[in-house]
Amino acid sequence: MIFPLVKKIYDKLFGDRGYISQSLFESLYEKGIQLITKLKKNMKNKLMPLVDKILLRKRAIIESVNDELKNICQIQHTRHRSFCNWAVNLLSGLVAFSFFPKKPSLNLRSKDNLQLLISP
Structure with missing residues (x-):
């Protein structure tokens, strides 16, 4: 089920703890995709690059944007x-979101990226 969604993705894929399985990890790795998730409570601790940890934390911001689009802007109506009605509803929800005074952002500035690349 996940393979049509990741057809054009390469490098890294961030997901929930629910996506952790050895078979899924291996099949994505064969396609050149690295699956990055938080560890479950009963799993052994593994080292993860600092950049991946930071991006994994930023995933919550992306989820909050999805939640605002679905619930406040009512884009999920099916x-x-x-x-034509579907497209008008989608565009009106996106326009309404653009007028929100405070929108979540990832705040990935170039200075921060340079510091992340320099750190071991």
Whole structure:
């Protein structure tokens, strides 16, 4: 089920703890995709690069944007009778989101990226 979604993805894929399985990890690794998730409570601790840890923490911000789009802007409504109505609903939700005074951001500045690349 996940393979059509990752057809055009390469390098790294960040996911929930629910996606952890050895078979999924190996099949994605064969396609050149590294699956990065938080560890479950009963799993042994493994070393992870600092950049991956920071990006894994930023995943919560992306989830909050998805939540705002679905619940506040009402983009998740699926009972449209035509494609045109669906597209108008989607665009109006995105425009409404653009007018929000405070929007979550990842704050990945170039200075921070340089410091992450320099650190071992």
